[in-house]
Amino acid sequence: MSTTIEMQNLTVQLGSRTILNQLNGALSGRCIGLLGPNGSGKSTLINTLLGFYEPIAGAARIFGKEVKNNLRELRAMIGYMPESDAFIADMTGVRFVRYMAELSGLPRGEAMERAHEAFFYVGLGEARYRKLGTYSLGMKQLAKLAQAIAHGPKLVLLDEPTNGLDPEARIRMLQLVREIRDTGEVSVLISSHLLRDIEECCDQVLILKDGRIAALCNLEEERKANLKFLELEVTQGNGFLESVRGLGCECASFGAGRVRIVLPDNIDLRQIYRTAAEHEVQIRRMNYRRDTLEDIFLKAMAGAPPAALAQKGSANGSL
Amino acid sequence: MAVYKRTYKAYRGPLTPVWSRFTVLSRYGLSTLFNSRPFTAYTVLCFLPFLIGLAYIYIVHSAAAQAVLGVGKTIPATVNNDWFLGFIGIEAGMGFILAAWGGPGMITKDFANHSVQLYLSRPISRTEYLIGKISVLAALLSCTTWIPALILFFVKAELQGHGWLWENLWMAGSIVLSCLIWIAMISLISMAVAVWVKWRIAATALMLGIFFLLPAFAAILNAILRTQWGNLINFTHMITLVWMRLFRESQAELPPAFNGVPLWAAWASLLSVCAACFWLLDRKLRAREVERS
Numbered sequence: 001m002s003t004t005i006e007m008q009n010l011t012v013q014l015g016s017r018t019i020l021n022q023l024n025g026a027l028s029g030r031c032i033g034l035l036g037p038n039g040s041g042k043s044t045l046i047n048t049l050l051g052f053y054e055p056i057a058g059a060a061r062i063f064g065k066e067v068k069n070n071l072r073e074l075r076a077m078i079g080y081m082p083e084s085d086a087f088i089a090d091m092t093g094v095r096f097v098r099y100m101a102e103l104s105g106l107p108r109g110e111a112m113e114r115a116h117e118a119f120f121y122v123g124l125g126e127a128r129y130r131k132l133g134t135y136s137l138g139m140k141q142l143a144k145l146a147q148a149i150a151h152g153p154k155l156v157l158l159d160e161p162t163n164g165l166d167p168e169a170r171i172r173m174l175q176l177v178r179e180i181r182d183t184g185e186v187s188v189l190i191s192s193h194l195l196r197d198i199e200e201c202c203d204q205v206l207i208l209k210d211g212r213i214a215a216l217c218n219l220e221e222e223r224k225a226n227l228k229f230l231e232l233e234v235t236q237g238n239g240f241l242e243s244v245r246g247l248g249c250e251c252a253s254f255g256a257g258r259v260r261i262v263l264p265d266n267i268d269l270r271q272i273y274r275t276a277a278e279h280e281v282q283i284r285r286m287n288y289r290r291d292t293l294e295d296i297f298l299k300a301m302a303g304a305p306p307a308a309l310a311q312k313g314s315a316n317g318s319l
Numbered sequence: 320m321a322v323y324k325r326t327y328k329a330y331r332g333p334l335t336p337v338w339s340r341f342t343v344l345s346r347y348g349l350s351t352l353f354n355s356r357p358f359t360a361y362t363v364l365c366f367l368p369f370l371i372g373l374a375y376i377y378i379v380h381s382a383a384a385q386a387v388l389g390v391g392k393t394i395p396a397t398v399n400n401d402w403f404l405g406f407i408g409i410e411a412g413m414g415f416i417l418a419a420w421g422g423p424g425m426i427t428k429d430f431a432n433h434s435v436q437l438y439l440s441r442p443i444s445r446t447e448y449l450i451g452k453i454s455v456l457a458a459l460l461s462c463t464t465w466i467p468a469l470i471l472f473f474v475k476a477e478l479q480g481h482g483w484l485w486e487n488l489w490m491a492g493s494i495v496l497s498c499l500i501w502i503a504m505i506s507l508i509s510m511a512v513a514v515w516v517k518w519r520i521a522a523t524a525l526m527l528g529i530f531f532l533l534p535a536f537a538a539i540l541n542a543i544l545r546t547q548w549g550n551l552i553n554f555t556h557m558i559t560l561v562w563m564r565l566f567r568e569s570q571a572e573l574p575p576a577f578n579g580v581p582l583w584a585a586w587a588s589l590l591s592v593c594a595a596c597f598w599l600l601d602r603k604l605r606a607r608e609v610e611r612s
Contacts (some may be wrong), residue, residue, distance in 0.1 A: 048440075050606070052436070052606040052607045080437070082436050082440075084433050088428050100441065102343045103340060114330060152330025154329070174433070186329065
């Protein structure tokens with residue numbers, strides 16, 4: 001897959017504070033998640049990609065073109081949905097989106113057509129002639145999405161798109177993002193601090209912490225790896241762990257009968273029960289789960305070295 | 320992204336030329352301004368001095384019209400540099416209200432709900448954004464100042480005869496130049512104030528303050544310090560001084576208030592205010608403001 005965004009020692013300083021500190025990495029997912037706690041530099045990274053902030057060192061590239069030197073060309077290919085309110089209150093929704101599409105270079109007729117289509121697409125078709133100032137928060141978010149996609153960009157940058165949305169609107173927003181992603185015509189970068197949003201949409205995730213890359217994971221690969229974890233509490237049983245290892249599982253004992261097992265694809269849970277029975281081991285408690293983005297995020301936040309977390313799910317198999 | 324299919328589809332059609340993008344801002348700006356009926360009515364009113372001037376020039380040159388109106392001996396028959404300077408003064412005054420009314424609103428609406436970031440995330444620069452917005456004011460003010468003044472000038476030339484045109488051709492240049500200086504200054508102040516204040520009513524009030532309160536402050540300075548240099552912050556005086564020189568008014572005809580300020584100082588004052596506006600626009604007209612810590 002071709003690289004969408006590339007960062008090379010990207011360092012951004014605002015005032016005297018370093019907000020992004022030597023970011024390196026290539027993002028090539030169809031839908032890239034940008035995760036991190038508040039103040040970790042997510043929005044700053046998006047603003048830098050848009051050319052609003054100039055790096056003091058390093059460079060960012062979008063579709064192989066350096067942002068600094070190809071700003072106009074790249075902006076024509078980008079749709080941006082900001083985190084904060086961004087609209088002209090006394091303009092009707094469709095006029096606003098048409099206006100933005102015309103600024104992106106669409107001729108008047110096409111801009112009008114695409115504005116109507118975008119409004120219907122995001123589900124605001126009936127409200128398109130209402131003034132934006134009268135929209136609810138959820139409608140404003142959708143209108144922002146409409147203006148971001150109306151001109152048919154190749155990359156859509158969504159900064160906290162589900163902020164302030166009720167559960168229903170959030171589901172609708174994420175569904176739209178997935179639909180846009182699945183067309184295969186556009187790459188999406190979503191910044192969020194909500195893990196579920198990222199997990200539901202993205203195939204690659206970049207986790208930032210204090211302006212540095214804490215993890216860069218390919219969620220698609222993680223899902224393919226399909227690692228399953230078992231957390232067991234068992235009575236002491238001689239040879240149980242050795243037998244489980246003999247099945248091809250990775251095991252670790254934490255004392256007091258607590259055991260963690262990584263199940264490979266070909267091992268059925270039934271085999272673990274059978275092995276326990278053979279060794280007359282009682283399973284007192286069993287917790288079965290897959291490794292989640294939450295694990296990855298928590299490990300990243302705990303300060304695990306990026307190398308251990310980065311790339312192709314190397315973090316997942318370790319105990 | 321067909322409406323009936325409700326699926327996303329990329330745009331592959333033609334694009335407008337890059338250089339023409341700022342005209343979208345102008346077009347939408349004009350259309351937004353003229354959505355307001357009072358503003359439209361006032362803009363029409365701004366053409367009243369032009370119509371009166373046109374009628375006046377015609378009457379001055381038509382004995383029949385003078386006879387019909389019975390003003391043959393009472394009407395002053397001079398349409399000269401003084402007359403055109405007076406006409407521009409009136410139009411500029413009316414245009415100032417136009418700029419103070421419509422100018423800030425074009426920018427403050429963008430700042431009020433942070434939509435500037437949406438403009439600047441598209442392939443237009445800050446300069447193009449500014450040009451797009453200023454061109455609305457420039458077009459409106461041109462239509463109410465130098466364009467009607469030039470029309471009157473050529474009507475006068477036509478009625479007076481060819482000799483008058485060649486003798487007074489310099490006046491056409493003075494009309495255009497003096498109006499362009501004023502338009503540039505008023506538009507820049509309007510935009511800078513709007514960007515700085517970000518609230519239309521306050522921005523309009525501030526503009527009025529610059530042109531009505533600063534002269535009062537200048538007068539106080541003059542009185543306290545027994546000088547005329549306070550007039551440097553009286554931009555109405557300064558531009559009038561420049562206009563008078565452009566219209567070849569003699570030094571003796573200048574009002575006493577202008578006597579203490581040389582022409583270069585007036586130019587410097589006007590250029591300074593324009594430079595200050597550019598600085599303010601450069602600082603504030605950004606997609607994101609950075610707070611220095």
